[in-house]
Amino acid sequence: MGKKILLEHINVPGIKGLEVYRQNGGYASVEKALKTMAPDAVVEEVKKSGLRGRGGAGFPTGMKWSFLAKPEGVERYLVVNADESEPGTFKDRYLMERIPHILIEGMITSSFALGAKTSYIYIRGEYFYVSRILEAAIEEAYAAGLLGKNILGSNFSHDIFVQVGAGAYICGEETALLESLEGKRGNPRIKPPFPAIAGLYSCPTVVNNVETIASVPYIVMNGGDEYAKIGIGRSTGTKLISASGHINKPGVYEIEMGVPVEEFIYSEEYCGGILNGKKLKAVVAGGSSVPILPADLILKTEKGEPRLMSYESLSDGGFATGTMLGSGGFMVYDESTSIVKNLYTFARFYHHESCGQCSPCREGTGWMEKILHRIVEGHGKAGDVDMLWDIQRKIEGNTICPLGDAAAWPVASAIRHFRKEFEEYINHPERIRDKMPVV
Amino acid sequence: MPKVTIDGHSIVVPDGTTILQAARMIVDAPGYIGENIAPPTMCYHSKLKTSGGYCRSCIVKVSKGSEKDPRPMPKLVASCRTTVMDGMEVMNTTSPEVLEARRGVVEFLLINHPLDCPVCDQAGECHLQDLGYENGGSKTRYDFKRRTFAKIDIGPFIKLHMTRCIMCFRCVKAADQLTNNRYQGMLFRGDASEISTYIEKAIDNDFSGNLIDVCPVGALTDRTFRFKSRVWFTKPMDAHRSCTKCSGKVALWEKGNEILRVTARKDKWGEPESWICNECRFEKKNINDWVIEGPRHIDPHSVISLNHYENVVATMKLDVAKQQKQLADKK
Numbered sequence A: 001m002g003k004k005i006l007l008e009h010i011n012v013p014g015i016k017g018l019e020v021y022r023q024n025g026g027y028a029s030v031e032k033a034l035k036t037m038a039p040d041a042v043v044e045e046v047k048k049s050g051l052r053g054r055g056g057a058g059f060p061t062g063m064k065w066s067f068l069a070k071p072e073g074v075e076r077y078l079v080v081n082a083d084e085s086e087p088g089t090f091k092d093r094y095l096m097e098r099i100p101h102i103l104i105e106g107m108i109t110s111s112f113a114l115g116a117k118t119s120y121i122y123i124r125g126e127y128f129y130v131s132r133i134l135e136a137a138i139e140e141a142y143a144a145g146l147l148g149k150n151i152l153g154s155n156f157s158h159d160i161f162v163q164v165g166a167g168a169y170i171c172g173e174e175t176a177l178l179e180s181l182e183g184k185r186g187n188p189r190i191k192p193p194f195p196a197i198a199g200l201y202s203c204p205t206v207v208n209n210v211e212t213i214a215s216v217p218y219i220v221m222n223g224g225d226e227y228a229k230i231g232i233g234r235s236t237g238t239k240l241i242s243a244s245g246h247i248n249k250p251g252v253y254e255i256e257m258g259v260p261v262e263e264f265i266y267s268e269e270y271c272g273g274i275l276n277g278k279k280l281k282a283v284v285a286g287g288s289s290v291p292i293l294p295a296d297l298i299l300k301t302e303k304g305e306p307r308l309m310s311y312e313s314l315s316d317g318g319f320a321t322g323t324m325l326g327s328g329g330f331m332v333y334d335e336s337t338s339i340v341k342n343l344y345t346f347a348r349f350y351h352h353e354s355c356g357q358c359s360p361c362r363e364g365t366g367w368m369e370k371i372l373h374r375i376v377e378g379h380g381k382a383g384d385v386d387m388l389w390d391i392q393r394k395i396e397g398n399t400i401c402p403l404g405d406a407a408a409w410p411v412a413s414a415i416r417h418f419r420k421e422f423e424e425y426i427n428h429p430e431r432i433r434d435k436m437p438v439v
Numbered sequence B: 001m002p003k004v005t006i007d008g009h010s011i012v013v014p015d016g017t018t019i020l021q022a023a024r025m026i027v028d029a030p031g032y033i034g035e036n037i038a039p040p041t042m043c044y045h046s047k048l049k050t051s052g053g054y055c056r057s058c059i060v061k062v063s064k065g066s067e068k069d070p071r072p073m074p075k076l077v078a079s080c081r082t083t084v085m086d087g088m089e090v091m092n093t094t095s096p097e098v099l100e101a102r103r104g105v106v107e108f109l110l111i112n113h114p115l116d117c118p119v120c121d122q123a124g125e126c127h128l129q130d131l132g133y134e135n136g137g138s139k140t141r142y143d144f145k146r147r148t149f150a151k152i153d154i155g156p157f158i159k160l161h162m163t164r165c166i167m168c169f170r171c172v173k174a175a176d177q178l179t180n181n182r183y184q185g186m187l188f189r190g191d192a193s194e195i196s197t198y199i200e201k202a203i204d205n206d207f208s209g210n211l212i213d214v215c216p217v218g219a220l221t222d223r224t225f226r227f228k229s230r231v232w233f234t235k236p237m238d239a240h241r242s243c244t245k246c247s248g249k250v251a252l253w254e255k256g257n258e259i260l261r262v263t264a265r266k267d268k269w270g271e272p273e274s275w276i277c278n279e280c281r282f283e284k285k286n287i288n289d290w291v292i293e294g295p296r297h298i299d300p301h302s303v304i305s306l307n308h309y310e311n312v313v314a315t316m317k318l319d320v321a322k323q324q325k326q327l328a329d330k331k
């Protein structure tokens, strides 16, 4: 069994409540930080831990924190990104639903480190019931003196607010999130300035994913060095993986970074192998935005080394033969899956979620969806695959926010690795229709 | 003060200058000869704060970040929203990657555009026409139904034809920054988004006519001028009158002795030199209302200028000659 940090106590009855949570060591990091540490010392531990953002990009959290501008007399904010809308990702919900106090604890400790008097949880609209769980947890924390004025008798005061979004994927992009939090239309901002300089209400702001912040208590309690020992290389600590698709045991797993992909898919501890004993066809390893890889490339790198669940190993080979850890949305497809239909579903999503500000994404996502639709319907044309390739290439890198890239990568990788399947659809639509089950 | 080099031309500019502004300064400098290295713009407008960044037609390649950090920037950047650093080197027309990406942007802007130039009042002074002409392909690859909207009147003077809109946000910013009540904005999302007044409320204030001037395409047009004439059949004249609301400096568009249209004076980048009020624009259509200064100089970037046509014909002839030669060589 690998080390568990976030989910260690997940099965303890009553862990959702403050009392049981504290009996299991909860809120010790708040005590320790507020009573015995300077804010900068907390930042230092997080730096040492090598913790990287769990929201998708994997940016080193300690470094992000140290970029936060600290002008005199200006508020600073911590904003927790609980928008979790990336298809295939459902780990933040699991954590907030089962053990909400770990997030609240992480937020208080992190806010202390950052000098933020107020922090926010921005949660996606579809998680309205989770927001109630969070509200209840926050209320308990206030009653116990863990939130509000002079927490635990220290001179640190803090308030947490939960803001429910209206269910837009784009509001997970950090600057769109801030716009939405300010009560405006959730359009990504043009950067610079970055949130660390001018974020919420133009004040310096740190935006972090739920899982990132929930990892902070362990780091404060055990020290950054101890955390950095877990995992492999620059992928330190543990990661929540949302496993779904054609596997025997879908669900949320906490893994130590560095578990071989093969072990993750086939071992009883994790996914338990492919459903109905079928063969593995492909995997989308980090949420719908990351490149899809065929079975041989997800199990082994191009060099023939076993592929590991870590930032570095998954991206080994670049986009030509690798992918990304992303948000850890691990979707497994067996041999019966139609890659083209799956891609069409993704393309529909990105078209629907594009905010519409910048031309390549606004127009390109719709165009790609339309072409894929006609291919799936059996009306594909000879040049369609090349055209899709060209369109995605012209979107990638040319947009305001990374949604454009996120829409382009799945298309590029599906064509790169499964081009034959697209051609089969276009040249022999009748064969495909009979063979492939509807996704 | 940082020094920046764009397509091989260097200039020293004040802190905070964007790449686009620097490029325009190079082109505007006295004695500059050479091609226009200023990136094309559809959404940036120098007199509107926070404009730019949306259309992506001004993207350029930063091949050297700065003297201190010479690494190139990983992606192409919007030149209208990127400030220069000392020692920065930028490629616009000299980078095939930029030209290719820009062709992509033009194509994206056009796939849902109606291309109804023959019946569009903006034709001849349309930035999208210029952009498409200079950076676009000759054919469309888009074979799906195009997006359409119903035309609406926003007040007595302005027609909103959303089908032609390219979502540059200039009108939203102009309404925001010139008037105190902005009623319009962006509704819906992605390629279903539209600029609207939501409940088709009239935009009614003294400066609303400027929305027409900032619109780079024919999405906002002057109802008092609609279908009266093609712009290239009208004669642009600089004129002024004393006005209590605005500078009173305008361009008159005449046919014979009749004033068909009044607009702000647009500079060589297609941006109004100063905002004008609705009284000057819509109500003073009599020659006696104005002091005529003389014919207005029209920049060669416009088809209104005959020169441009000549150049076009000349390059077309060259192209044909080249192709004929290639064909002959093949044989």
Ligand SMILES: Cc1cc2nc3c(=O)[nH]c(=O)nc-3n(C[C@H](O)[C@H](O)[C@H](O)COP(=O)(O)O)c2cc1C
Pocket (backbone or CB within 6 Å): A052, A053, A054, A055, A056, A057, A058, A059, A061, A081, A082, A083, A084, A085, A086, A169, A170, A171, A172, A173, A174, A175, A207, A208, A209, A210, A212, A213, A401, A402, A403, A406
């Ligand atoms: C279109 C888009 C959607 C995103 N959605 C989320 C999300 O739902 N949750 C999240 O944590 N980060 C999301 N991100 C990443 C955030 O912008 C940001 O990088 C992240 O919240 C930073 O936190 P971290 O450093 O802890 O990962 C999204 C980014 C993009 C471009």
Ligand code: SF4
Pocket (backbone or CB within 6 Å): A170, A188, A353, A354, A355, A356, A357, A358, A359, A361, A362, A399, A400, A401, A402, A403, A404
């Ligand atoms: S890439 Fe898409 S979602 Fe991001 S700003 Fe541009 S239009 Fe909006």
Ligand code: FES
Pocket (backbone or CB within 6 Å): B040, B041, B042, B043, B044, B052, B053, B054, B055, B056, B057, B058, B059, B078, B079, B080, B081
């Ligand atoms: S002019 Fe720069 S992005 Fe539109």
